[in-house]
Amino acid sequence: MHAPMPPRRYHHAVACIAAVAATLVGASSPAAAQPETTLTSEQQAYLDRQVDETFARYHLPGLAVGVIVDGKVAYVRTLGERVAGSGEKIDADTLFKIASNSKAMTTALLGRLVDQGKLRWDDKVTQYLPDFRMYDPWVTREMQVGDLLTHSSGLREGAGDLMLWPEPNDFTRADIIHALRYLKPAYGFRSQYQYDNLLYVVAGELAAAAGGAPYDVLMRREVFAPLGLARCQVGAWQRDEVGNVAQPHGWIDGRNQPIRIDGAQIPASAGDPAGGIRCSLNDLLAWTMNWLAPTPAQLQWLTPAQRVVLQSPHMPIPLPALRRQWDHSHVMAYGYGWRMADVDGQWTVWHTGTLAGMYSELMLLPDRRGGFVLLINGNGGAARTVLGEALLKFFTDPADTRGVAGYAALLDEAAAAKGARSDTALPDSATLPPANPERMAGRLGVYRDPWFGTVSVCAQDGTVHFRADKSPRLAGLVVEDHGRYLVRWDDRSIDPDAWLDFHAAAPMRLTLAKRDPHGDVSADYEDLDLTRVGACPASITSSPSTGASPPPHARFTSLQAPLAHARDASVLR
Known part of the structure; x- marks a missing residue:
């Protein structure tokens, strides 16, 4: 034909x-x-x-x-x-x-x-x-x-x-x-x-x-x-x-x-x-x-x-x-x-x-x-x-x-x-203090991105947690690093951690960025543009685990050279 x-x-x-x-x-x-x-x-x-x-x-x-x-x-x-x-x-x-x-x-x-x-x-x-x-x-x-x-x-x-x-x-x-x-x-x-x-x-x-x-x-x-x-x-x-x-x-x-x-x-x-x-x-x-x-x-x-x-x-x-x-x-x-x-x-x-x-x-x-x-x-x-x-x-x-x-x-x-990957010069995010829910009160809430959907940044048990509705593994504790907020992923095989940048507006906006700017390109946090659409639910419970992951305290390290780090990296092939 x-x-x-x-x-x-x-x-x-x-x-x-x-x-x-x-x-x-x-x-x-x-x-x-x-x-x-x-x-x-x-x-x-x-x-x-x-x-x-x-x-x-x-x-x-x-x-x-x-x-x-x-x-x-x-x-x-x-x-x-x-x-x-x-x-x-x-x-x-x-x-x-x-x-x-x-x-x-x-x-x-x-x-x-x-x-x-x-x-x-x-x-x-x-x-x-x-x-x-x-x-x-x-x-x-x-x-x-x-x-x-x-x-x-x-x-x-x-x-x-x-x-x-x-x-x-x-x-x-x-x-x-x-x-x-x-x-x-x-x-x-x-x-x-x-x-x-x-x-x-x-x-x-x-x-x-x-x-x-x-x-x-x-x-x-x-x-x-x-x-x-x-x-x-x-x-x-x-x-x-x-x-x-x-x-x-x-x-x-x-x-x-x-x-x-x-x-x-x-x-x-x-x-x-x-x-x-x-x-x-x-x-x-x-x-x-x-x-x-x-x-x-x-x-x-x-x-x-x-x-x-x-x-x-x-x-x-x-x-x-x-x-x-x-x-x-x-x-x-x-x-x-x-x-x-x-x-x-x-x-x-x-x-x-x-x-x-x-x-x-x-x-x-x-x-x-x-x-x-x-x-x-x-x-x-x-x-x-x-x-x-x-x-x-x-x-x-x-x-x-x-x-x-x-x-x-x-x-x-x-x-x-x-040069070494930039995150090697950064402290292990496990050593950073959890964010204070009271100081983050004006930033907490449910946010929505038109392509990624809904995420929550909400207080739970005296700490603040980030969760993505459609991607259960993108969940983690929000920590503070010199006045800037960072989500430390519970699944330590997810690389890299993400900065949370809140933009005062009506309504509040939230953007994300890689802590390691040379991290996996598939962690395309920079494409997110989240707008606050509501307050946190009265009760937040932990999302069920999906499959086995390293324990939150585990130190996930790499034996790989930086040049071979990214998904399908085209350094050589």
């Missing part, structure tokens, strides 16, 4: 970036010998050393790694436990949260619908979702399916992510679509790359509208089943029926402790299309093989034309300095659910995934029919960066002997040169 084609507006940008990349690869790549399907003893030893050193250096609770060489799985290694101290070993079938690696599965689903004639990449979003609105009416009218996927909407990085994380929360996809009309753009539409999750949620709902079934049903039917991703999970499912599920961990009080442990019933999440899928190492290796060495059946599942659209550059990404230094890269871009760059003269296509206590990376070297997958169930940002680099050099520069140890040292040096 509809010819599969990329959006017209991207043709020139794609052609220009692809031409640069092709020139670089053609000019820089020596004629590489075909890698052997079976690893040599030296190759096996190299990979074992990198995995072992990463696991030990970063005190990971669990790690799973797979490497594909010449279109065949050549290396599989798993270490550690699903839950630290449980004795339950991780294996290649253990489920991990793959976080933003879910995005490529969402775009593959959309590609399937394009192949089936159910949508076009350059269709307007409102054709499928009539209630969709952005802040600017012109952007609403012009937003196309492809625009949802390239992080170029004009929204600030991480805008609105408080509706997705921390999980679980009560925001629905309908809430998110409605909220977009209140989020003010920080940049021009299609003008620059700023990482975004909310529009992938919109993409999931658009797929549901075009495909005639809920997102999770479509994902299972159109992606998991045809590719044999037997263990992948999306939507609601039963933990114990599925079994073998890794839990996220934080580095707390000097050891790995599980955080946000799953209940028996895993609920569907509004953020599933952006980052809510779970898969095993075996699943992700099968998924990777589909891209590197597709079978004839897989080329019917998703046509070569759509594969090109998904993994072609659509939006340039500013090149981080370390990528230039470490990988001799010249160009970096975003496709549909994939990043891409030249590395040592070879073309790479990849993505990372980051949630609290869960890290992943999936790397493709299409011309080599090689790549790798790594999965971590701990506080593993720096571990992912250095192990990913060591595995990448296995393909692009085998003579590079730095390995995990060398790249870890370089990462530490880069962090030291950049």
